[in-house]
Amino acid sequence: MLSKSTKYALKAVLFLAVNSSENSKVMVKDIAKPINVPQAYIAKLLQKLSKENIISSSRGPKGGFYLSEGDRQHSVLSIIIAIEGEKKLTNCLLNLKKCNEFKPCPLHNKISSIRSELLQSFGEMKIDELSQEIKAAQAFLPL
Amino acid sequence: MLSKSTKYALKAVLFLAVNSSENSKVMVKDIAKPINVPQAYIAKLLQKLSKENIISSSRGPKGGFYLSEGDRQHSVLSIIIAIEGEKKLTNCLLNLKKCNEFKPCPLHNKISSIRSELLQSFGEMKIDELSQEIKAAQAFLPL
DNA sequence: GACAAAACATGATAATAATCATATTTCGGA
DNA sequence: TCCGAAATATGATTATTATCATGTTTTGTC
Ligand code: FES
Ligand code: FES
Numbered sequence: 283m284l285s286k287s288t289k290y291a292l293k294a295v296l297f298l299a300v301n302s303s304e305n306s307k308v309m310v311k312d313i314a315k316p317i318n319v320p321q322a323y324i325a326k327l328l329q330k331l332s333k334e335n336i337i338s339s340s341r342g343p344k345g346g347f348y349l350s351e352g353d354r355q356h357s358v359l360s361i362i363i364a365i366e367g368e369k370k371l372t373n374c375l376l377n378l379k380k381c382n383e384f385k386p387c388p389l390h391n392k393i394s395s396i397r398s399e400l401l402q403s404f405g406e407m408k409i410d411e412l413s414q415e416i417k418a419a420q421a422f423l424p425l
Numbered sequence: 426m427l428s429k430s431t432k433y434a435l436k437a438v439l440f441l442a443v444n445s446s447e448n449s450k451v452m453v454k455d456i457a458k459p460i461n462v463p464q465a466y467i468a469k470l471l472q473k474l475s476k477e478n479i480i481s482s483s484r485g486p487k488g489g490f491y492l493s494e495g496d497r498q499h500s501v502l503s504i505i506i507a508i509e510g511e512k513k514l515t516n517c518l519l520n521l522k523k524c525n526e527f528k529p530c531p532l533h534n535k536i537s538s539i540r541s542e543l544l545q546s547f548g549e550m551k552i553d554e555l556s557q558e559i560k561a562a563q564a565f566l567p568l
Numbered sequence: 569g570a571c572a573a574a575a576c577a578t579g580a581t582a583a584t585a586a587t588c589a590t591a592t593t594t595c596g597g598a
Numbered sequence: 599t600c601c602g603a604a605a606t607a608t609g610a611t612t613a614t615t616a617t618c619a620t621g622t623t624t625t626g627t628c
Contacts, residue, residue: 283426283513283540286586289520296531309604322588329606342595343603358532370426377432378567388439388555388564389501396543397426403535412531421531424521429616452574465618472576485625486573574625581618588611594604 288365291327293317295337295361296423298349299413307339307346318425327365334364349409358412359404371401431508434470436460438480438504439566441492442556450482450489461568470508477507492552501555502547514544 284292297317302308310328314321328347332339336356339347362371374381375389383390415421427435440460445451453471457464471490475482479499482490505514517524518532526533558564 283516284518289518292532293519307604320587323586325605326587326607332605339605340595341593341603341605342597344596345594345604347605373426374567375427375432376436376567378565385565387567388558389435389550390564392546392550393543396539396546400536400539400543403539407532407535415531421533422521422528424517424519424530450574463617466616468575469577469617475575482575483625484573484575484623485627487626488574488624490575569628571628572626574623576621576623578621579619581616583616584614586611586613589609591606591608593606596601596603598599598601 284362285366285370287327288362290317290319290324291331291361291365292358293319293423294324294328295331295349295409296412296416298337298347299354299409300416300423302346302348304348304350307344307348309346313347316425317423331361331364336361336364354408354410354413356409357405358407358409359401362404371397427505428509428513430470431505433460433462433467434474434504434508435501436462436566437467437471438474438492438552439555439559441480441490442497442552443559443566445489445491447491447493450487450491452489456490459568460566474504474507479504479507497551497553497556499552500548501550501552502544505547514540 294313294317297313298308310325311321313328314324317324328337328339331337332347337347337353338350339345372381374387375393376387378385378387381390381394383394412421416423437456437460440456441451453468454464456471457467460467471480471482474480475490480490480496481493482488515524517530518536519530521528521530524533524537526537555564559566
């Protein structure tokens with residue numbers, strides 16, 4: 283449903299939400315280990331997220347990745363889109379060039395409203411909110 | 426959201442639902458062309474579906490693929506599962522080894538009910554029903 | 569029974585996604 | 599101002615998915 287890359291990215295961002303701040307940055311090797319993701323690979327993903335302003339970073343000694351207050355207001359959806367693009371989620375399920383109700387594929391009417399809900403739900407989930415739940419041990423990060 | 430293979434398979438089965446019957450089988454080249462899918466590839470997928478008893482086939486001259494009355498009662502979900510397996514749809518979104526409400530990942534509570542609805546919806550969509558809509562020109566197959 | 573038409577089976581190639589490796593830039597601190 | 603620590607950039611390798619190609623079996627027809 284979500285690509286491996288997207289899952290990795292979400293885990294990393296949530297990890298940063300819990301374990302980093304403006305003055306306590308964390309470097310990739312200290313992210314990769316606890317979330318159990320190949321270091322060189324998550325490094326690439328983090329750079330991409332950084333370039334898309336989903337997360338923040340600074341170079342050099344005492345540098346690393348972190349979430350600014352602004353970063354914490356981003357949604358899960360924005361991360362999904364940053365990594366795998368919007369189309370994966372909104373394309374027609376049978377690959378009609380455009381998904382709309384005027385020339386729908388046979389699955390459209392049955393599924394499109396649920397899919398919208400799903401998207402909306404992803405859009406409403408803010409990183410900040412999710413990290414609260416992790417801190418409160420109401421939710422858990424894998425590995 | 427669905428793999429290319431799954432989309433191809435769904436298109437092919439719906440095409441058969443509209444254009445085949447017990448005594449009017451259609452061979453892969455006459456399926457591949459109208460649904461615009463590589464012939465050798467859809468051939469493999471059709472064989473898989475046939476082996477899983479989602480569709481029917483017979484060999485030799487005057488042979489081909491078709492849907493029996495029973496085949497028409499299959500759901501979209503059964504096709505998705507036949508092609509890409511169930512796990513793709515039910516796995517934890519962040520890859521916890523098991524997805525459940527007792528040790529949920531941060532996305533679980535927000536998403537799992539919508540995801541169940543989506544699965545249920547796929548399960549309730551029967552091939553027969555969808556083919557009615559295509560015949561009534563209320564829905565359209567791509568390419 | 570011979571023949572040809574079809575599905576079936578198997579393996580080879582190509583495209584994409586995931587992983588690994590290495591060089592370059594930036595920046596804090598001695 | 600020099601050094602090393604970090605992100606950044608780029609490219610190479612591997613694994614998975616999609617695509618292509620070719621041979622084998624079944625079966626209706628003559
Ligand atoms: S037209 Fe196919 S999902 Fe909307
Ligand atoms: S535990 Fe992650 S989706 Fe259910």
